Amino acid sequence: xxxxxxxxxxxxxxxxxxxxxxxxxxxxxxxxxxxxxxxxxxxxxxxxxxxxxxxxxxxxxxxxxxxxxxxxxxxxxxxxxxxxxxxxxxxxxxxxxxxxxxxxxxxxxxxxxxxxxxxxxxxxxxxxxxxxxxxxxxxxxxxxxxxxxxxxxxxxxxxxxxxxxxxxxxxxxxxxxxxxxxxxxxxxxxxxxxxxxxxxxxxxxxxxxxxxxxxxxxxxxxxxxxxxxxxxxxxxxxxxxxxxxxxxxxxxxxxxxxxxxxxxxxxxxxxxxxxxxxxxxxxxxxxxxxxxxxxxxxxxxxxxxxxxxxxxxxxxxxxxxxxxxxxxxxxxxxxxxxxxxxxxxxxxxxxxxxxxxxxxxxxxxxxxxxxxxxxxxxxxxxxxxxxxxxxxxxxxxxxxxxxxxxxxxxxxxxxxxxxxxxxxxxxxxxxxxxxxxxxxxxxxxxxxxxxxxxxxxxxxxxxxxxxxxxxxxxxxxxxxxxxxxxxxxxxxxxxxxxxxxxxxxxxxxxxxxxxxxxxxxxxxxxxxxxxx
Numbered sequence: 001x002x003x004x005x006x007x008x009x010x011x012x013x014x015x016x017x018x019x020x021x022x023x024x025x026x027x028x029x030x031x032x033x034x035x036x037x038x039x040x041x042x043x044x045x046x047x048x049x050x051x052x053x054x055x056x057x058x059x060x061x062x063x064x065x066x067x068x069x070x071x072x073x074x075x076x077x078x079x080x081x082x083x084x085x086x087x088x089x090x091x092x093x094x095x096x097x098x099x100x101x102x103x104x105x106x107x108x109x110x111x112x113x114x115x116x117x118x119x120x121x122x123x124x125x126x127x128x129x130x131x132x133x134x135x136x137x138x139x140x141x142x143x144x145x146x147x148x149x150x151x152x153x154x155x156x157x158x159x160x161x162x163x164x165x166x167x168x169x170x171x172x173x174x175x176x177x178x179x180x181x182x183x184x185x186x187x188x189x190x191x192x193x194x195x196x197x198x199x200x201x202x203x204x205x206x207x208x209x210x211x212x213x214x215x216x217x218x219x220x221x222x223x224x225x226x227x228x229x230x231x232x233x234x235x236x237x238x239x240x241x242x243x244x245x246x247x248x249x250x251x252x253x254x255x256x257x258x259x260x261x262x263x264x265x266x267x268x269x270x271x272x273x274x275x276x277x278x279x280x281x282x283x284x285x286x287x288x289x290x291x292x293x294x295x296x297x298x299x300x301x302x303x304x305x306x307x308x309x310x311x312x313x314x315x316x317x318x319x320x321x322x323x324x325x326x327x328x329x330x331x332x333x334x335x336x337x338x339x340x341x342x343x344x345x346x347x348x349x350x351x352x353x354x355x356x357x358x359x360x361x362x363x364x365x366x367x368x369x370x371x372x373x374x375x376x377x378x379x380x381x382x383x384x385x386x387x388x389x390x391x392x393x394x395x396x397x398x399x400x401x402x403x404x405x406x407x408x409x410x411x412x413x414x415x416x417x418x419x420x421x422x423x424x425x426x427x428x429x430x431x432x433x434x435x436x437x438x439x440x441x442x443x444x445x446x447x448x449x450x451x452x453x454x455x456x457x458x459x460x461x462x463x464x465x466x467x468x469x470x471x472x473x474x475x476x477x478x479x480x481x482x483x484x485x486x487x488x489x490x491x492x493x494x495x496x497x498x499x500x501x502x503x504x505x506x507x508x509x510x511x512x513x514x515x516x517x518x519x520x521x522x523x524x525x526x527x528x529x530x531x532x
Contacts, residue, residue: 039224041252044080045367048359051075053366055354056083060373062346069318069337069515071096071379071490072248076256076330077355085374086248089440089469089487095227095245096334097489099315099454102230102244103196105219105254107150107302109203109211111274112218118206121147125177128202132174140181146202148185149195150301151283155183160194161241165456170234173201189285189299193241196302197233200240211238222269223257225250242315242455245488248332254313255321255330279303279311279323294344307348316454317490317515318343327355336490338515378440379485384473386437388480390499391415399504399528406448411504411528413480413497420472422482435472435482442469442487449523451486452493452510493523502530 046053056075063070071090075083086092098105113119125144126137134141140155148154160179164172176194200211207214212230220228228250231243238244246254257263258279262270278301285304286296294312297305306312312322318335320343331351337343395415401408410425419441424431431447444465451466466489472482482495491511498505508523 039226041076041249041256042080044077044082045362046075046077046082046360046370047362047367049077049080049082050356050358050360051077051082052354052356052360053083053363053370055350057366057370057373059346059350059354060085060377062350063343066339066342066346068335068339068343068346069490070333070335070343071487072332072334074248074252074332075351076252076332078328079256079260081249081252083370083374084248085377088378088380089442089485090334090379091487092248094467095229095247095488096319097315098244098246098251098319099242099317100193101251101313101315101319101321102240102242103193103302104313104321105215105244106196106199106203106211106238106240107278108219108254108270109215110146110150110199110301111270111278112214113203113206114274115271119146119202121145121150125149125198125202128205129173129177132171132177134178138181140184141177144181144185146199147301149199149202150278151186151299152189152192152195152285153186153283154190154192154195155181155185155188156190156192156195157182158190159192161192161197161455164194164197164233168234172197172233172235172237186283189283191285196241197237197239199302200238204237210236211240212244218269219254219257222264222267223250223253225253248334251319251321251332251334252330255323255332259323259325259328259330277301279305281305293341295341306344308352314340319490320344322347324352324355327352329355334490336492336511336515380438380440380471381473384438384471385475386418386473388474388477390478390480391420391474394499394504394530397530398532400531401526401528404524404526406524406526408448408526410531411506411526413504420480420482433468433470433482433484435470435484437472440469440471440485442467444468449508450484450493451489452491452512452521452523453489454491454512454516454519504528504530 046056070087072086074081123146126142144154160176163179164175167175176198203211203214225246228246230238232238258275261272262268262275280300281298282300285299294306297307303311303313309326310322310324312320314320318337318340320333322331394413398410398412400410407426408424412423414421418437420435422433424447426448431445433445434441434443445468446465466486469485469487470482472480475481478499480497484493494509496507506526510521512519513521
């Protein structure tokens, strides 16, 4: 299947103008330029590819009603994108943190290395790290293979990531090898992000490149994936099990490559045998008596088996690359959800029945409704209060902030008709965030402590700028609440500013705590006194 079409042939093939609704009018207007890029997947109308526009619309409405926190959705059928949408301030050109969906990309790097003869899945893990050998090598550690890393059956009783993260000066592989291996490798599934890190470390050993560098000419360039970035450990090794950022369409392309058994533009870039092995049921991952859901269908090589004979890569808080071979479909989703199973339930209950074996009659009414819905997706509340008598009294004033871990010295708020500019001064520079009133305002920031992080990041100074979109609202005459969306991550900060007399008290609540309360936030409360 060709992934590139010139504009005229593209529009002709897509049936532009069918039923009075042209192809480009079906998709959000701001996407036109992106849709026609040579390295984009081709686009089509849902019914032409046997997909019900009504089903897609019902799915979007259902996930919104359940407050499942979607940031983007892309549905691909027969190799063609039939629906796509981003909840503002998320957007098609922005990357998104993948969390453990990164694991499937690391597995793919191992597949390329196997094909190139750089290693075998039966190779022993210890053989790659003679310099990190512990004083005593247990029989279980000695027996551990690359395949055991791939299938999460290393023999550890718990995930090894936490001990690795505690090694802030490096040596993660050495730490991994020092940990007890309680069970015989290959016999017991335990989800183990540290195991995926070891795959990354092994790849870098045999290839002399990071996983990101290694995948660039082999995977990213052929698929037209540009600008990917990946977190590293203190030694410069990609974290492997998390930390990759790519765009929603890149996720869809990755799934489409696997759906096509490793072929792209008619060329076999990843061996079909590896695709079969990686996505097959390799090991059980739950007791047989467990009620059926999508986390007990078996596990492959860093891919989960799913219900309905499908498989997926997925990541914390709802990052999905779902491949349905029997339906010739791929579904890419990014989100920050409190219930990952609930999103998949909606896929099975609403989207799956809408995938038909042949083209459907045109449905102009449903197509128009879907187009309008996809074009208007937003995380912005429907109404905000843009004014308060307090605003004019505090606008432009400088508040001296009490000593705090972020080393913020002063803060100020400048209100005008449609936005507020917030400036934080630390010992180095002024950090500015502009919040729209009733709209998102996009910018960048290096504000200390931002963005919130689900997995502790190995931050290097100077901190890079992070994209942020922000809005604010008065929830009472003396309380102004800002929402900062770090829209290349799933996360937001809610900053509640309480004004009283000549003081301001700023309370930070990140969305990680709201979605996963077990992840306690240690964000400081900032208290400032007006000085001018």
